Amino acid sequence: MLVKFCGLKRIEDIQMCNKLFPDMIGLIFAESPRKVDVELAEKILKVKGNFIKAVGVFKNQSVFDVLKIAKRLGLDFVQLHGEEDLEYVKFLRQEGVSVIKAVEISSEEDLRKAEKYVNLVNFVLLDRPKGSDLDITQIAKLAKFPYIIAGGITLENLDKFLALSPVGIDISSGIETNGLKDYKKMKGIIERVKPLRNGGLG
Numbered sequence: 001m002l003v004k005f006c007g008l009k010r011i012e013d014i015q016m017c018n019k020l021f022p023d024m025i026g027l028i029f030a031e032s033p034r035k036v037d038v039e040l041a042e043k044i045l046k047v048k049g050n051f052i053k054a055v056g057v058f059k060n061q062s063v064f065d066v067l068k069i070a071k072r073l074g075l076d077f078v079q080l081h082g083e084e085d086l087e088y089v090k091f092l093r094q095e096g097v098s099v100i101k102a103v104e105i106s107s108e109e110d111l112r113k114a115e116k117y118v119n120l121v122n123f124v125l126l127d128r129p130k131g132s133d134l135d136i137t138q139i140a141k142l143a144k145f146p147y148i149i150a151g152g153i154t155l156e157n158l159d160k161f162l163a164l165s166p167v168g169i170d171i172s173s174g175i176e177t178n179g180l181k182d183y184k185k186m187k188g189i190i191e192r193v194k195p196l197r198n199g200g201l202g
């Protein structure tokens with residue numbers, strides 16, 4: 001079981017992660033209260049332990065900008081959170097970029113959309129539509145392919161997401177208090193998931 005903590009925006013955030021060993025951390029380059037610029041991302045990544053993979057999160061941005069940022073920062077993955085089509089993803093893969101394709105699901109139909117990316121990307125990520133409080137576990141459990149799951153995961157509701165046996169979990173708002181990453185919440189997740197974790201990403 002992989003653990004990704006997303007939306008880091010302070011040096012303190014990465015220092016906390018260095019103590020907790022998530023498999024991946026996410027830096028958001030899309031419009032968001034968690035958005036970072038390349039200069040801040042660079043500072044955060046300088047502090048990141050080598051054992052943690054760096055993910056850049058983008059949404060409907062120019063593929064050339066995504067590639068440029070991925071190369072400049074040496075990102076281990078880019079996470080695409082918008083309407084990026086198969087051609088967009090193919091281009092990045094041909095350029096040697098590892099890709100997590102996020103698909104917001106609100107119906108079974110969206111799973112068919114997600115499935116199209118399975119053979120092209122490193123991971124498919126199923127998320128709930130932004131701004132909704134939809135419980136996507138009922139839809140996700142119908143998926144016939146491996147996926148990372150996200151969408152309002154907290155320590156309190158974690159078990160129902162783990163019951164899906166996903167490849168990984170991805171959490172952003174659920175590890176925050178008043179908009180800032182919260183060490184106790186992150187630690188709670190790591191401790192709860194510990195028995196399910198294996199070798200990680202290497």
Ligand SMILES: O=C(O)c1ccccc1N[C@@H]1O[C@H](COP(=O)(O)O)[C@@H](O)[C@H]1O
Nearest residue numbers: 006030032081150151152170171172173
């Ligand atoms: O977190 C954001 O602000 C964000 C903005 C734009 C695209 C993706 C974003 N985050 C990703 O959303 C999911 C779930 O987050 P949450 O735990 O429900 O808050 C996760 O994949 C984040 O990477």
